[in-house]
Amino acid sequence: MSALREPTTDGAEREGRRRPGRPGGRSGGGGARRPGGLGAPAGVLAVASAVALAVAALVTAHLLVGRSEVPAREVLRALTGGSGEPAYDLIVLRFRLPRVLVGLGAGALLALSGVLVQSVVRNPLAEPATTGIGAGAALAVVVSLVLVPGHGATYAVALGGALLAGLLLWLLGRRSLAVTGILLGAVLSALTSMVLVVDSQPMGTVLRWLVGSLNARTSGDWAALWPWLLVLPLLGWLLAPVMNVLALGDVATTTLGLRPALARGAVLAVAVAAAAAAIAAAGAVAFVGLVAPHVARLLVGSDHRLLVPVATALGALLLSTSDLLAFAVSLDLPLGGRSVAGVPVGAVTALLGAPLLVRLVRQERR
Amino acid sequence: MTASTPRPPTPPSAAPSIAPSAASSAASAVSADGAPPPAPGPSLEAVDLSVGYRRDDVLSGLSLAVEPGTVTALVGPNGSGKSTLLTTLARVQRPRAGEVRLRGRALGDWSSVEVARQLALLPQSAVAPAGATVRELVEQGRYPQLGPWAMLRRRDDAAMERALSLAGVGALADRRLDSLSGGERQRAWIAMALAQETDLLLLDEPTTYLDVRHQIDLMDLVGRLRDEHAMTVVMVLHDLNQAARYADRVVALRGGRIIADGPPAAVVTAEVLREVFEVEARVVEDPVTGRPLFLAL
Numbered sequence: 001m002s003a004l005r006e007p008t009t010d011g012a013e014r015e016g017r018r019r020p021g022r023p024g025g026r027s028g029g030g031g032a033r034r035p036g037g038l039g040a041p042a043g044v045l046a047v048a049s050a051v052a053l054a055v056a057a058l059v060t061a062h063l064l065v066g067r068s069e070v071p072a073r074e075v076l077r078a079l080t081g082g083s084g085e086p087a088y089d090l091i092v093l094r095f096r097l098p099r100v101l102v103g104l105g106a107g108a109l110l111a112l113s114g115v116l117v118q119s120v121v122r123n124p125l126a127e128p129a130t131t132g133i134g135a136g137a138a139l140a141v142v143v144s145l146v147l148v149p150g151h152g153a154t155y156a157v158a159l160g161g162a163l164l165a166g167l168l169l170w171l172l173g174r175r176s177l178a179v180t181g182i183l184l185g186a187v188l189s190a191l192t193s194m195v196l197v198v199d200s201q202p203m204g205t206v207l208r209w210l211v212g213s214l215n216a217r218t219s220g221d222w223a224a225l226w227p228w229l230l231v232l233p234l235l236g237w238l239l240a241p242v243m244n245v246l247a248l249g250d251v252a253t254t255t256l257g258l259r260p261a262l263a264r265g266a267v268l269a270v271a272v273a274a275a276a277a278a279i280a281a282a283g284a285v286a287f288v289g290l291v292a293p294h295v296a297r298l299l300v301g302s303d304h305r306l307l308v309p310v311a312t313a314l315g316a317l318l319l320s321t322s323d324l325l326a327f328a329v330s331l332d333l334p335l336g337g338r339s340v341a342g343v344p345v346g347a348v349t350a351l352l353g354a355p356l357l358v359r360l361v362r363q364e365r366r
Numbered sequence: 367m368t369a370s371t372p373r374p375p376t377p378p379s380a381a382p383s384i385a386p387s388a389a390s391s392a393a394s395a396v397s398a399d400g401a402p403p404p405a406p407g408p409s410l411e412a413v414d415l416s417v418g419y420r421r422d423d424v425l426s427g428l429s430l431a432v433e434p435g436t437v438t439a440l441v442g443p444n445g446s447g448k449s450t451l452l453t454t455l456a457r458v459q460r461p462r463a464g465e466v467r468l469r470g471r472a473l474g475d476w477s478s479v480e481v482a483r484q485l486a487l488l489p490q491s492a493v494a495p496a497g498a499t500v501r502e503l504v505e506q507g508r509y510p511q512l513g514p515w516a517m518l519r520r521r522d523d524a525a526m527e528r529a530l531s532l533a534g535v536g537a538l539a540d541r542r543l544d545s546l547s548g549g550e551r552q553r554a555w556i557a558m559a560l561a562q563e564t565d566l567l568l569l570d571e572p573t574t575y576l577d578v579r580h581q582i583d584l585m586d587l588v589g590r591l592r593d594e595h596a597m598t599v600v601m602v603l604h605d606l607n608q609a610a611r612y613a614d615r616v617v618a619l620r621g622g623r624i625i626a627d628g629p630p631a632a633v634v635t636a637e638v639l640r641e642v643f644e645v646e647a648r649v650v651e652d653p654v655t656g657r658p659l660f661l662a663l
Contacts, residue, residue: 256510
């Protein structure tokens, strides 16, 4: 713990000492980071190809790693339309491919939702998993499983619960969304716990939504997720100019001809939809919606026209990478081949995300 | 120097309700404002305006007509309602009674964007998004003219460049706002307001964070905007001498009412200073500008 803390504080101090010199510094270019730097088409192209490469690498890794050995040639054959071995087709197409796709998609939507929520709340530490939207999904699933044990429509129920919680958040939290979100999350989680105390049978299923997990995702999950991916990131990007204006505060927003409440409502609607779709698929995975936008801000600055796409891409990579880690760790657990559950990805993102976030926040502080 | 606290000018609807406290009146140089307005009519007009937070009225029954192509300074002690008046004129605050008219039409009859194309405000305390550059801030001023679709593309148009150079922040354009001094940041915000390309510019204590040099630069800029760009400026100023030196018209408020209104020579007087600011002062003629200059006793 102390070993971890030492260098971080040190780094923060160095940063603090360097700062004052900067404004007067050389070149007048505004220091090392130039947020506008990626505005050039070349920069955008570089980022886009880096993302594409990373996605390709991740998908490859996901398809090759698993409990049963599937040779690379067989993976390729399964992807390109069937092989002689039905078992390989099943493993690749029904289990591994949906898992990586859902991971990428849910990660993208969580990060997108994070950027939007942070813009509305005007607080970079807000994120979808802590706004009560995830808790709403979990509560809905628990209640539905108590009422109708073993039903198969958990995705739809989770989606409905998340959307309802988002609506509630908007209705209650006009003034202070950040606080309302935390309170709403606490109340909904408490209700979930109460239901589980009475009837613990849905516990296993609901854990997936509470912590967030990509274990045992199927092509059905992907089928429910991908339509959102076509619409929501585009909508989020189209709202970028509005978010850029909102970032200047309500007074400036008004004088620039936008109604703050209306603008926030539009952004929040997309944010809630994105969070609901992602959380219904992968559960309330913490920190992706926080870390991905944060890193994106360090890379491209606070202009939402760049921030939205970059954060979305980073979110996809972050969640899927964490899931690969979670899965790899699960394989090495001494549970043998008998455990299907495995380590939930939400545990990995929390373990990786928390220290990273602490570091980032300390660096940012002036 | 004639001692005068002229009654608030004209709009007939307002006259009865206003300021019995303006007792010591002997209207002198106000006629220019008081008389029938010139052909185009006022750019911006407050008509019988009452504005309040919770139960208390900050402004009560206030009327003020701003003529095009003039620089008006609102002065008054803390809590006099001058900033409230400015933000209500800018449509940031809604009046409890009365209305604000832009070019003769009630603000409510214009769409939000139409207002933003004609009227810009420099807010008193502006939040800057973390990590944004000056250019990114100023670019937002283009929003009302260009609309959300065009704003999806990163652009540096002529209006932006003009705004950056007018506000004197052209050299700082690519610097991050959080690396700037308070004064530089203030000028970046002024550049954003200028990028809106409006005829009307409202400034809420624009010189507060500026050093002397930049205060003078800004006030000269205000004069240039009026003379060369035919802009109408209304600004809240703390410094009465600054108001007297640079404004065509000084409006003194106290307790949500206009106590004195007119050219600097008519408003910056020992009587008004005593009544509005509770300051005993002598007013002399500024040897440089010929405007009134007050010295506290």
